Structures are given as structure tokens and as C-alpha cells.
Amino acid sequence: MNYLPDFPRLLPYLPDLMAGLMTTVWLTALTTTLGILGAVMCVWQRHRAPTSLFSRLLGMLVELLRNTPFIVQLFFIFFGLPALGLSLSAEMAAVIAMTLNLAAYSSEILRAGVDATGRGQWEAGRALGLTRWQSYRHVVLMPALERMYPALTSQCVIVMLGSAVVSQISVADLTFAANFIQSRTFLSFESYVVTAGMYLLLAIAMRALLNRIGRRLFGFRHLTPAPRRRLSSHVLKEAHS
Amino acid sequence: MIDFTLWDILRNLLLAARWTLALSLIAFIGGSLVGLALTFLRLTRWPGAALFCRLYTELFQGTPLLMQLFLAFFGVAVFGLDVSAWTAAAVALTLFSSAFLHDIWRGCVEAVPKGQWEGARVLGLGYLKTMRHIILPQALRMAIAPTVGFSVQIIKGTALASVIGFVELTKAGTMLNNATLEPFTVFALVALLYFAMCYPLSRLARHLEARLNVTAR
């Protein structure tokens, strides 16, 4: 038990960590964008034609993705699909798996937001002469995105943290770098603590960035948490009178 | 190389799935106990308790579960602690689950309307009695659906224990894949088995949410 952690010995490996971090960042940025787009398209399709065969298949795929572990999805795509003649690089497989995973979860989050809007408003939009897509986009989708933005943000961070698993198919991400360093130095505690710290900072930074983007898109309304206790408006009114 | 029939693969996976269930159960029970302790700690209103709980949650929700498993398995070895993959997985998953369950339950306690506190307070109930008779019963009811929902995340989380060599469903899958060289079949079956465990729970969570919402007042 008299082991003293030796963090300075990690210093020579800083470039490896940074390279790994960059991989994790670009993977996350790419798959967040693709995943949300996929979710929007999935929700649109299931909204447009809820009973069509394609929509039902999409619904089944979403349930399948939500009820199986990400690592198994990754292995299936990376090891299983080549058996069907579809060979993928590790990075490709990682991008596909992460995108599908995020899209599946986000589409359910969005659908909950869409349900809250109600059919009447969409029809009101149609009645004003908007096309189906226009009506959907302005009357249904944007309010749903706005309402569900905090939940979507959390989901994106969860997918980023889950991406640590892609190291298992040799994508050189941050976790891969940590494994590499600990196999060289045997400083397992130090390398994993430092890496975990980097993930934590990344998660915090990502949340801050997404909140910023959200404020750009929707204004302050829903994104600043309501203060716990707040003077009721009538008290304030009186102060000015 | 031995020839594996489909039944051989499935049989081996089913045997390994027992360990997935066992690990999930331990993580759920352990996570509940620790999560409950955290929730009560927070409710004591001791100075620092809220901060501690927040940091704890932030730490386990802000780092990858895989990293937590590595730390629990490889990280502690340098201190001379020789932990088995089984122990490391159980500990890491317990801590991971406790952070999420605590967060869910804290949210439920806070979601009980302020009027309930005031209603109890003007009747003369103190903090503990209000908690026990008024707040917790209502929070408990709200907590059921999201707790069941989170159990799905725990089952899926146990798949990561395969990475530190714990032989559960996913690890059995990779081993069978190496033996059979039939990745498509093997991982499809693995996925189906997880689905068979998780989907009923997901459905149950959704059903409970709808049902408890309807009668919620």
C-alpha cells in the first residue's frame, strides 16, 4: 500500500494523449452532427407516415439500438458486417456505431418533444399554406428541439463518454492512448486517472459549448435553469409602484 | 478447431448470460444501497453533504464507465491490491449505478411540490416526519419508472466488464467468435440476448410511467 503515484513520468507521453484526445473530439463532433440529423430524419419519417413499413422498421431498429450495449453494436458492425462482404475501417465502424446509437436515443427524445406539440398545431401550419415539411420544421420540429435541448445535450455527452469503447477495435482515441501508455510504463493508476480527468474536462467543455449553441439557436428562455427560489412577480411589481 | 453448431453457440451464450444477470443484479442492489445512502446524506442538510453528492455524481457521470472499470481493475493493482475482474466489475458498476440512481432519486424528492412541505409544516410535522410520511412516499412513486428504466442501462453497462476479462455475455461472444470465426451469427445472437433482457424492462418502465402519470395528482 506504500505506492506513491508518479504523474511526472507521464509527461513524455503527452503527445500521445493529445493525439488520442483529438481523435475523441473529432469522432464526437462528427457523430453528434450526423446523429442529430439522423434523429431528425427518423422522427420526420415516423411522423409523416407512422404506419408505413419503413417507419415500422425504423421503430424496431431504434428499439434494438436502445436495448443492446454499444460495445456489442460496435463489434457487430466491425466484425460481423465484413462477413456479409461489407468491410469497414475501425474508424468507419466507430463513426457508424456512434451515429446510430445517438440517432436512436435522440429520436426518442425528440419524439417525446414532438408529442407534446400536438397534432392540431401542425395542422394549423398546414392550413396556413405551409408545405408538409415547412409545417413540420417550423411548427413541430423546432419547438421540440427547443423543449428537448437539455436532454439532447446530456445524450450527446453520454455518447462521447461511451466512445471510450471504440479503443477496443483499435481506434486510436483517448482511451487507446491511455492503454498504450500504461502498457509501456505500467503506470496504470496514473494514466487512467489523467485520462479520466481529461474526459471529465471534455464533458464539461462539451456541455458548455452545446449550451452556448443552444442559446444562439433558441435564446435564453429554456436553457438557464430556473432559480430555486424567486420572488413572485407581484412582489416585484409592487416594488416599482 | 471444434465445429460449433448454432445450438452450441447459443447454449454457451445463454450460460454466460447468467453472469450478465448476476453482475447486473449486484450492481443494481449495490448501486441502490450506495445511491440511497447518498440521497439520505444529502437530505440530512449537513453543510458539505450537497457539495459532496454533487461532486460524486459529476465524477461518475462525467467520466467513461470503461475508465472507471480500468481504474478499479488495473489502477488499484499498483497499490498492491489484487482484485479479481469480478470484484473490480462489481465495484465499478456499483459506484457508477449509485451516482445515476442518486441523481434520479434526488430529482424525485425535489419534484414533490413545495406546498406539500408547507402543508405538513403548518400541521406541526417536523423535518423527519414530513420526509417520512409526506415527501418520501410521493418521491418513491415518482422514482419507480425511471429506476426501472435505469436498470436497462446497468445491464448494458455490464457488457463493458468483458474488457477487463470478466466472462459474461459479451466476453463469451468474443471468445466464441475467435473459436468459430462466425462474427455475424455470434454477435447477432449476443445482441438478441441483450435485447431479450432489456426490452421487457424498457417496456415495463414505459408502462409504469404512463400508468403512474395518469393517477398522479
Added chain:
Amino acid sequence: MSLLAEVSALDSASSDAAVSEKAAVTESAPVSDSALDTESAKAPLVSLSALTKSFGDLPVLKGIDLEVRPGEVVSIIGRSGSGKSTLLRCINQLEQHDGGAIHVAGKLLDGSEMDAAALAQDVGMVFQSFNLFPHKRVGENVMLAPMLVKGVARDVAEREAREMLAKVGLGEKFDAWPSQLSGGQQQRVAIARALAMHPKVLLCDEITSALDPELVGDVLKVLEQLKREGMTLILVTHEMNFARDVGDRVIFMHQGRVHESGDPATLFANPATEELRQFLGAVL
């Protein structure tokens, strides 16, 4: 200081006796005017002096003096934001006051070491939003506090709860869930729940404001009955007819102060200040 405390303790003892005596008398007959006159000579049940309260930098109560005698029905009226709800919430310490003194039944509420259990036996409260416990049946809502706070045995508590529910006209709802009741019924359960603690004074914070108009009458009828039985009531209300017909005194609050007060007939007929005139013009 200690002498003062003793005096007020004596006062409280005598006022307690007065209340129970009066309750015994009024079982059979309504209180006559002359009885009320002798009552007003008694020590106040609730007394506020120079009460102040701020939320942050915002003064909400700017020095309130008020005395309420046993058996009195006092209506507090005023615009929203005038501080009337805050005043009520200070009396049972849901809000802690910043300055001044509150005496209830002779006991000084100083904010420190406040004993909720003891205070609840002097002061009951009914809220605008009912605040019934949704996970407990109606009867359990009423029985809960006597059992937990006073240690009353279950069978005694149940008998009394049935009595209280019968009194508010809901004797048959003992086993119902709050969610099965209308707003007016829920509010009457809330009144029964407060009465089960046998408070000396009942505070009512806009208790009819959340009700559909046709349900208001039932709740007000219960209040009238309570007045006949000698209960002391302090109500924040928008029901001007009730304040005029049933109340003994009306307090008009404006900008955190008692702007005008007096007996309802005079006050409503001849408001002395422009503010009250405007207020009455807006609500009547």
C-alpha cells in the same frame, strides 16, 4: 422582560379559558353582539407589533401592528403584492419575520428554535392550493397530524376525523382519495384537516381563489359556521361580500402597511383613503 413574559403568559391562560368557555356557550346559540363586546375586552390571541419583512432588498411588510381577539373574524384585503399573504405566513412562521414581534396566545415567536409542533396547536392554516397529501386518503389526511404530532391514538383520531369531515359536510368521503374530490371538496377537507389539530386561530390564505365560482359558496358556508362556533379566523380574501357580511373587521393593506382598518360596514360604505376607494372600485 421576564415580567412582560409572565404577564403575557397569564393573558394567554385567561384567553384560553375564555375560548373554551365561549365554545361551550356557542354550541347552542350564536354569539350575540353583547357577547362579542365583552370578548373584545379580552387579551388578544394574535398580536403583531412593528412587524417587518423583506425578501432580499425588497421590503414587503413595513411595520405592521395588529391585534386579533379570540372569536374575531378579520379579513385582510388589498391588491396582490400588498404583503397580505406574507403577513399571514409570518403568523405561523412559514416566513420568518425580520423585525418586530409576533405573539400568538401569549407566546412570543422569535424565529429561533421555533417549535413547529407547538405552534401548529395554536395556529392552523388553509392554503389557496389545498396542499392535501395526494398519497393519503381523505380520512388519513385529517388523522395524520393529531396522531404524529399530538400522539393521539388511532381510534380516537379516526373518530375525530369523521366528526370534522361531517362538520364540513364530507362525512361520506372518509375513504376517498383527494384526487376524486372537486376543488371545493378538497378545500373543505383541508379545513377539516386544520381543525383536527384544534387550533386557536385559523389562517386562510385566499382559500377560494382556486375554486370554480359555483364551489365557493360551500367553502364560505363552512367558514360562517366556524365563526358561529367561536373560531378565530384571519383570512386573506377577495370575497368582499363575505368580508362585509361575516367579518368583524377588515384590514386594507397597501404597500406593506395597514392602510385602513375598521368594521366592514363603515369601511366599505365610506372608505377614508383614496387607495381603498380605488381598490374597492376595482373589485366590487
